[in-house]
Amino acid sequence: MPEGIIIKALSGYYYVKPLHDGIIATEEEAVQCRGRGILKKKGTSPLVGDRIIYILTENGEGMVDEILPRESELIRPPVANVKLAVLLFSVREPDMNLNLLDKFLVHIEHSGLEPLIVLTKQDLAEDDGQATAQVKELYEKIGYEVLVTSSLNGSGSEELRARLAGVISVFSGQSGVGKSTLLNRLVPSLELETGEISLRLGRGRHTTRHVELIDIGGGGFVADTPGFSQLDFLELGVEELSVCFREFASYAESCKFRGCSHLHEPGCKVIEAWQAGEIADSRYEHYKLFYNEMKDKKRRY
Template sequence: MPTGTIMKALSGYYYVKGDDSGETLQCRARGIFKKRGQSPLVGDRVIFEETENGEGTVDEILPRDSALIRPPVANVDLAVLVFSVVRPELNIQLLDKFLVHIEHERLDALLVFTKLDRIPDDEDGERIRRDVEAARELYESIGYDVLLTSAHQGEGIEELRQRLAGHIAVFAGQSGVGKSSLVNALVPGLTLETAEISDKLGRGKHTTRHVELVSVNGGGIVADTPGFSQLDFAELGIDEIGSCFREFRRLADGCKFRGCSHTHEPNCAVQDAFGRGEVSASRYENYKSFMTEWKEIKRRY
C-alpha cells in the first residue's frame, strides 16, 4: 500500500501526494474515520490506495508529530507569524497572543514583518520604522528569529526561503497582512489570491479559504492558511499562559511559590525582573491582559 502526504483538503476531497510516484491523487476518506470521530488533516502522512475510477481512498492516518486545530494542519514544526508594519500596523498584543498559542503547541516560531516598501517617507513613516526596529530588538532578545520583508520588492525573500528549508511551516497572521503575497514570492508561478485592505474596516478580506501545502524551492513546505482575526484561550489552563512566555518560563524556577501567577505573589522572579527593566513593559502588560481575558472566558462558561 502506497504512502503519501495530504497536500490539500477541499469539499470533502483529500489530495494526496505519493512518496514514490510524486503524483497527486484525489481521494475520499474511508467511512471508518467518521465512526472513530477522526478526520484527516492537511499535512497528515497517510496510507492510501487508488480505486477503479481513477480516484483513491485514504485508508490509514500514520502517527502525527503535531496537530493544530486552527488552522487544521498536521505535522507542522515551524510557525511563520506574519505581521504587516502598515495597513494594518504592527499589533504587538496580537503578536504576543499568537506566540502564546504557538508556544502552547510546542512549535518553533519565526516572526516575519511585511510590507516594508509601504512605509511612507514622512514623519509617520519614521515613527513606524522606530517601532519596527524596537519590536525586532525585543523579540530577538527573547530568542525569536525576526525577518523584515517586502514581497513586492523581494526583500528578505531569500532569507525566508533558507529558513524554511527542511521544515513544514504554517503561515499565520491577520487577514490582509500579506501571507499569500509572501508565498507567491517564494514559489514563482504560484498565484494564490490576494486582496487589498478594506479602507472602511482597516483589515483584509479572507483570501485563502482552505489549507494547502506548497513546496518551496530549497526544500521547505509551507501551508497557506485562512487569515485569523482573533484568538482566544479557551483551550489553555490559567497556569499554562505564563509558561508560553519564553522569558517568564526561564525565570519561573526563581519564584517562591510553585504555580506563581506572576501578578501579585511576593518573591516572584518575573515581577522582580520586570521591576529591574529586564522584562519588557509591553510583554508583561499583555500577559496580565491575557490572564484577565482567560478568567472572563472561564466565568462566562
C-alpha cells in the same frame, strides 16, 4: 501499498502527493482519494499534512487506507505534521499590533510549534526602519527568530525561502499583512488572490477559502490558511499562561510561592525582573491583560 502526503482536502476528497523513500514526488500529479469507512469508525479523519498509506483504485483514484503517526496536530487550522508557525505582521497598513502578536505567540508556545516572526511591508516604514528594528531587537532578545521582508522589492524573500525548506509550515497572523503577496513572490506560479486592505477598518478581506499545502520547493510546504483577527483562550488554562511567555521561565523558578501568578505576590521574581527592565513593559502588560481576559472568560463559561 504506496505512501503519500495529503496536500489538500476539499468536498470529501483528499489530494495526495506520492512519497518515494520518504521524499515527496513534486513532479507527479496528486491522486484524488476518498477516506475508508473504517477510519470513520475509528473516529479518525485524515488531515492536510498527514502522511498516509493509500490504495489505487481502478478508475485512477485512490482510497486512504491508513494514517501514519502524526508529529503534531492543529485544530485551527486543521493541519497535521506542522513544525514551524510563521507569524506575519506588517510594519504599516495595518499598523504593527504587538498585543495581537503576543497573543499569537502564546497560542504557538502552547501548541509546541516553533515560531518564526516575519515582519512584512518594510518598504512602507516611515522612520527609516527604527520602529521595525526595535521590534526585531525586542523579540530576538526573548529568543524568537525574526525576519524582515518587503514583497515590493523582494528583500528577505530568499532568506525566508531557505528557512521554510524541508518542513511543513503554517502561515498565520494579522489580517491584511500581505500573506498572499509574499507567497506569490516565493512561488510566482501560484497567482493567489490577494485582498485589498481597508484602511478604514484596518484589516484585509479573508481571501483564503480552504486549507492547502503549497509546495515552495526544497521539500518545504506552506499551509495557506485564512488570516485571523480574533483569538480566544478557551483551550488554554490560566495556570499555563506564564509558561507561554518564555522570558518568564528562568525567573519563575525562583518565585517565593509555588503557582505564583506573577501579578501581586511578594517575592515574585518575574515582577522584580520586570521592574528591573529585564522583561519588556509591553510583554508584561500583555501578560496581565491576557491573564484577566482568561479569568473573565472562565467566569463567563
